Amino acid sequence: MTTIASILLDGIAYGMILFMISVGLSVTMGLMRVVNLAHGGFAMLGGAFTHWAMVNAGLPFPVAALGGIAAVVILSVPMERVLYRPIYKMGELPQVLATIGMTFLMIAAVNLWLGSSLLAIKLPALMQGSVNLGFRTLPTQRLYVLGAGLLVIGGLFLLIERTRFGINLRAAVDNPATAACLGIDTGRVFATTFALGAGLAALGGILGAELLPIDAYYPLRYMVLFLTVVAVGGLGSITGSFAAAILLGILDTAARYLVPDAGTIFFYLAMILILGIRPKGLLGRH
């Protein structure tokens, strides 16, 4: 019983991290039909900036983290404009190649800047330690992750359902051509979404550093993980990404608890099973 509760708690916290990092990827990939392997780079850059700001500039965690997220958002705008726009109309293959190339450049840049060792992010006292839940103790950091995840989902929900931008975004995902005819500036919608997605990835990267440690090779190491969430959730579906992230988070955690030496086999088998039955993902359009 307590094992199940533990698995659920840890799994959901892990899932929240996966969701925050992957949701922007899912929406942008669904929106522009672009295969983007470089998205994990934004999570790493968020973490790297934060690490640098804390260690070298001595900033406190909240300031460093916000700065890291802001830096990633600011960086993502010219990147989208210069590097991504030309590849939207290309085939899948050049997109794979271009975004792998970008990944390499991000890795090399961080490697040159901060080296290839672990870029630890020391949490403030407030977020350290643990709370006693009776049947077990839970690292306080997980509570923040859960809280942040819920805030992100709530925020995204309000943004998508209640704002002009959300309406435009949904129209553009459903049918870019029609949306453009209706006078929606799809280029702008995409640039905004891209920046938002990059910012969320940075947030997820920073908060998730405990579970997915930040170093230069981060984007390559976790590339498949994030893409799996997107594929299983269904391209372009926020709810789908959430469901997939939580599901895969719980599944992976359960496997670690129950069959510690099974490695990632359950994760991948689950993915094959789900995508074999539903090639468009859990909530993908048919």
Next chain:
Amino acid sequence: MTGVATGKGLEVRGLNKSFGGLVVARDISLRLAPGDRKALIGPNGAGKSTFTNLITGVLQPSSGTLTFDGRDIRPLSEAGRVKAGIARTFQITNLFKTMTVRDNLRLPILERLGRTARGFRRADRDAAVEAEVDALLTQFRLADMGGRVVSQLAYGQQRLVEMAMALALKPRVLILDEPAAGVPSSESPLIAEAIAALPQDLAVLIIEHDMNLVFKVANRIIVLVAGAILTEGTPAEISADPRVRDLYLGAHHG
């Protein structure tokens, strides 16, 4: 089970299909016998392309029967129905765009001959196949274009390749989904001419908006509205039908 064999040709009875709540085929019945020249007209979204897809096996009907020469073809795959003798063209040009015109014509011929599983001997060195390609090129007035990559052709010529590929299958039933769609009016006589030159005993169903073309090639016209057959008759009857006029006037306003 399949009902009485009702003679030669394609027989559609009581065909129904819906996408979610949207009914796109409502109790459609239709017969295409050898030599028939029928036209299917109706406003955009009436379900004409869907009807093509139901007959060729791209989509499965929710109910209704489909027989060809008395044989139930519903269990057949898309490929199976082509082998049975049903071919179609696409409303939106669907060619092998990186290939030459010759290769575009070779492929259906090779497929008809059951050769595409063969992994040896060059695809472009069989005299009989090449002769057939030449004949098709001449028939569709594309003789000079054989070596061009299809995406470099004028749109009207691409529509001709579209038709030539279907004809290369030597079908007994041919469904032409808006063969003149998007073709500038200066080139549309070429399309009409190509349709007029189709083999006499071929059963042809042409879906088209260009009424001049329809009147030129079809001797029966079926009018489809919102997935259901509104009426059927000779070109004279249809052009005199006030409901059809309203429909087309209305469509023009909309």
Next chain:
Amino acid sequence: MRDITGFALMVLAAIVTFYAFPYSLAFTTRVVIMMIFVLSIDLIQGYTGIATLGQAAMYGSGAYAAGLFAVHVSQAPLLGLAVGALAGGGIAFVSSLVLMRAEGLTQLMLTIAVAEVLREVANKFSAFTGGSDGLSGISPAPILGIWDFDFVGKVGYIYAVAVLLAVMVFLKVLTSSPFGLALQGIKDSPARMRAIGTPVMRRRIAAYTISGVIAGIAGALAAQSTALVSLSVYDFQLSAEAIIMLILGGTGRLWGALIGTAIFMSVHEVAASVDPFNWLFIIGALVLAVVYAVPQGLLGLPAELRRLVRRPQ
């Protein structure tokens, strides 16, 4: 005619390489094996339009099959290649039954998953495969009982080149056959292929299986030439780098696979030895330059240059 020139150049390049870099035969042999592997991807990706980032599944299975066969059954190299081919083809056939139903991102992800599952399986059966220590005990007998593998790797290199030539001839014949034309048709338009009566799924499965056979041969060759098989034969990185090499050279033309592999691996080798930490800068920039400047790959460079020259008029 063009092909004959191509083959002549290829043999010439192999000979020149042999004499020009007598002390780098281990590396040049690796390049040749990688060429075979990249060719196997060209068949499915470049000709058939199947998206993959998991070709290592077949390469790794070929390597383990050939390695285990050598250790437990026979050290005869050609038999080992056959076993590797069988393993690669078998894995490809079975996995294609699921893979070929998907497309785009889903297909990419599934190909990755297959390779990862196989890696975990190989790891699980470490008593058999050596797990993370790798499988050792491979020491190939003389080829056909005649040519013995030497220390410098001369025979190993010639052997790999001979296999590459055979694979290349096979693929040339296959891709210009009716089957090859049908694969290109499937890449251009699966809907049209179905409309002309082709059983598209069956053709895709066939192409994937053949590609698996070739990847399995590459894996088996690697096992024999390095006398070791480790879990890294299933690495995602291997699949991803092979894709880069393919696109770098140009897809769907076979020669592109060879050129892309030679250039990528040479750049990697040189850059990594000059500055092991910053070679990713160079490869990243190279990759981006290709995508933005020569989307057809390096084989498309002459045509691209001609266009540039002609444009001013």
